[in-house]
Amino acid sequence: MWTTQDQVVAAAVIVDAAGGVDPVGWQEKLDGLMARVAKRFGRVEPRRRARSFVERLLSDLPRKNCWTIAEHAGDATPDGMQHLLSRAVWDADEVRDDVRDVAVEQLGDTDAMLVVDETGDVKKGTCSAGVRRQYTGTAGRIENAQVGVFLTYATTIGHTLIDRELYLPRVWADDPDRCAEAGIPADIEFATKPELAALMLGRALDGGVPARWVAADEVYGGNPVLRAGLERRRVG
Incomplete structure (x- = not known):
């Protein structure tokens, strides 16, 4: 999500008193948003993988695919990310x-x-x-x-x-x-x-x-x- 005031980046960005991004607040906001969709996943593993995937999509990676996203997440192979997108059960x-709904609220x-x-x-x-x-x-x-x-x-x-x-x-x-x-x-x-x-x-x-x-x-x-x-x- 993008705003003209540059106050929201994708899901949200929390700005600290000095005008910079507050990493803790940002993570808390992302956690809250991911909790909104948690019920759409039947198992905890794909839910955690989805959070990791979204976090990397919001990163400054110059090129985003399952290989680069998995590497950024510390995975040895892209198998887990590919499984999330192709075979894991979620709606x-x-x-x-x-x-x-989040977009309309914001x-x-x-x-x-x-x-x-x-x-x-x-x-x-x-x-x-x-x-x-x-x-x-x-x-x-x-x-x-x-x-x-x-x-x-x-x-x-x-x-x-x-x-x-x-x-x-x-x-x-x-x-x-x-x-x-x-x-x-x-x-x-x-x-x-x-x-x-x-x-x-x-x-x-x-x-x-x-x-x-x-x-x-x-x-x-x-x-x-x-x-x-x-x-x-x-x-x-």
């Missing part, structure tokens, strides 16, 4: 909702804006879920990449991401064997990027996120179904 969608404003945009991760292989040659703004051209659609909550106080959906190209959605091999649930169907945006916007508004406006580029703004849905909700 990512419920954690998403918890994070959204930034909530009836004049807030929900911002939709997409980004891509360039990949070399063909096995990552949803990867294919497609345009990605990350590279500014067509590349072999995964593309995700993201939702940001923005107010005059600050802004933070509150939702995400992986764009699954039709060539993937129409290939159940390939989806199964990549761990994609069998009930996932093809959806356009505007449809993914509408899903996330509906989730946020139904979840009580106060917002007066939605902003996006022409891919989304030019979609009549998405615009009509927002008009029905009386969201600008």
